[in-house]
Amino acid sequence: MKPKQIKIQDVTLRDGNQALRKPWTLEEKIEVFDLLTELRVDGIEVGFPSSNETEFIASKTLARRAPVGIPIAGLSRANETEIAKTWEAIQYANKPRMHIVYPVSDFSIRHVLKISESEVVQKIKKAVSFARSIVGKDVEIQFSGEHFGDAIENFAFTKEAFLAAIEAGANIINLPNTVERYRPMVFVNMVKEMKDFIGDRAKVSVHTHNDLGMATATSVECAYVGAEQIEVALNGLGERAGNTNLYETVIALHQNGENLGINFERIYPTAKRIAEMTGIPIGEKTPIIGEDIFSHRSGIHQDGVAKTIKQSKGAYRTFSPEFVGRKDAETISFTNQSGHRAIQFLLEKRGIVVPGEEIHRLFEIAKTISSNENNREITEAELVDLARGFALSP
Structure with a gap:
């Protein structure tokens, strides 16, 4: 049909x-x-x-x-x-x-x-x-x-x-x-x-x-x-x-x-320009073009993302950012909803390798900070500082 x-x-x-x-x-x-x-x-x-x-x-x-x-x-x-x-x-x-x-x-x-x-x-x-x-x-x-x-x-x-x-x-x-x-x-x-x-x-x-x-x-x-x-x-x-x-x-x-x-690569730049021309903002959760659609904060999701981030089909991604002309990438960030894998992934991006037993200690500290400060996100830079404070080896 x-x-x-x-x-x-x-x-x-x-x-x-x-x-x-x-x-x-x-x-x-x-x-x-x-x-x-x-x-x-x-x-x-x-x-x-x-x-x-x-x-x-x-x-x-x-x-x-x-x-x-x-x-x-x-x-x-x-x-x-x-x-x-x-x-x-x-x-x-x-x-x-x-x-x-x-x-x-x-x-x-x-x-x-x-x-x-x-x-x-x-x-x-x-x-x-x-x-x-x-x-x-x-x-x-x-x-x-x-x-x-x-x-x-x-x-x-x-x-x-x-x-x-x-x-x-x-x-x-x-x-x-x-x-x-x-x-x-x-x-x-x-x-x-x-x-x-x-x-x-x-x-x-x-x-x-x-x-x-x-x-x-x-x-x-x-x-x-x-x-x-x-x-x-x-x-x-x-x-x-x-x-x-x-x-x-x-x-x-x-x-x-x-x-x-x-021409799929023209989607994102077109969307951004139309938003500018109309004064109608793009919601951060808007499919395809929203700022947040390649962000992952749940611990279970982050584990799947870390394991498939370089593959054409992502565990929690429909298409790649570049396919629609975006210059951003999948991101993993740490909140009190995140898991150990998030910390490991973010530190490894910076070339910091943390032993398994230390990851757990770092996870508990980061999660406590997030929970005590109104469940805020812990930045990658903060995690790096915490890791160095524990004298973890790069």
């Missing part, structure tokens, strides 16, 4: 940017665009061109800047004037992609649109047909059914709506979990059923939000039920709790044997 190739479509410049307290300037958008091309994502959504003149100019500028063969998408609502404006901006890309969005869930139709399901279908047909008439036969059209993940009550209708989009000219069907409300497999099963229904008539894409903290897991699993494209964002940026995180998604797929074109 898994597609032969999984495409990574980035939406940072649209979905990520629109959620920022201070949206990026044109110069900043150009920098983010260049970071994305260096990462070698498969496609980039550059903005919402019809929303305002600033977005239009930025989208047009980035479309002109796009490398050959990279799909450059612009988002539009199902409105002919907006679709035409979007095309005016993105047509300059080597491979432009029109992206049209319209709600499909029962809740949105009844409480937001306040129209009938038949009117929704007609609106979709009209919008996609118009888009096809102006972009020509070779340009990709992606249709997103907004709130697809919330369409459990009217799932049969969503099939009708997406089929209408395909018949009108859409060749990518995007299934958004616009607001994450349910466990991942609920959405994954919806994607599977839709993929089975669509078959080869269009490519299937997913776009998930992280309201419950499961966007990445949901998106990754969708690839194994037929989704051919995953929409992601740098640093997990996006509305509310953000979008599917690019770094977590591509590493998870890589770890499961998928062959992606991503």
Whole structure:
């Protein structure tokens, strides 16, 4: 069921940017665009061109800047004037992609649109047909059914709506979990059923939000039920709790044997730069890019780490720091949760060999100091000083 190739479509410049307290300037958008091309994502959504003149100019500028063969998408609502404006901006890309969005869930139709399901279908047909008439036969059209993940009550209708989009000219069907409300497999099963229904008539894409903290897991699993494209964002940026995180998604797929074109070594420097540009700090426990993810303080973990630290697969490490462009390394530090192996490892790094019976004495002293001083960490330098105080041989 898994597609032969999984495409990574980035939406940072649209979905990520629109959620920022201070949206990026044109110069900043150009920098983010260049970071994305260096990462070698498969496609980039550059903005919402019809929303305002600033977005239009930025989208047009980035479309002109796009490398050959990279799909450059612009988002539009199902409105002919907006679709035409979007095309005016993105047509300059080597491979432009029109992206049209319209709600499909029962809740949105009844409480937001306040129209009938038949009117929704007609609106979709009209919008996609118009888009096809102006972009020509070779340009990709992606249709997103907004709130697809919330369409459990009217799932049969969503099939009708997406089929209408395909018949009108859409060749990518995007299934958004616009607001994450349910466990991942609920959405994954919806994607599977839709993929089975669509078959080869269009490519299937997913776009998930992280309201419950499961966007990445949901998106990754969708690839194994037929989704051919995953929409992601740098640093997990996006509305509310953000979008599917690019770094977590591509590493998870890589770890499961998928062959992606991503330049993995650009992940960490890109993440750091995006944090600087947004003013949104990276949490120390953030997967892939957090400061603390290669640190080990538990005694049991430290023993495994010390024994496998030079191996490609670590006892408590998913990937090596250098794989994602980090310059740090696995670290072992001593707290009152640490074991004898931590002290031995840290001293041996400094060329200090401590007899086994002395390690135990040193361990007890270091642990007592840590416990008596509010369980603080004992630094490597302090351990070296303690060892020398015992006149242990280098």
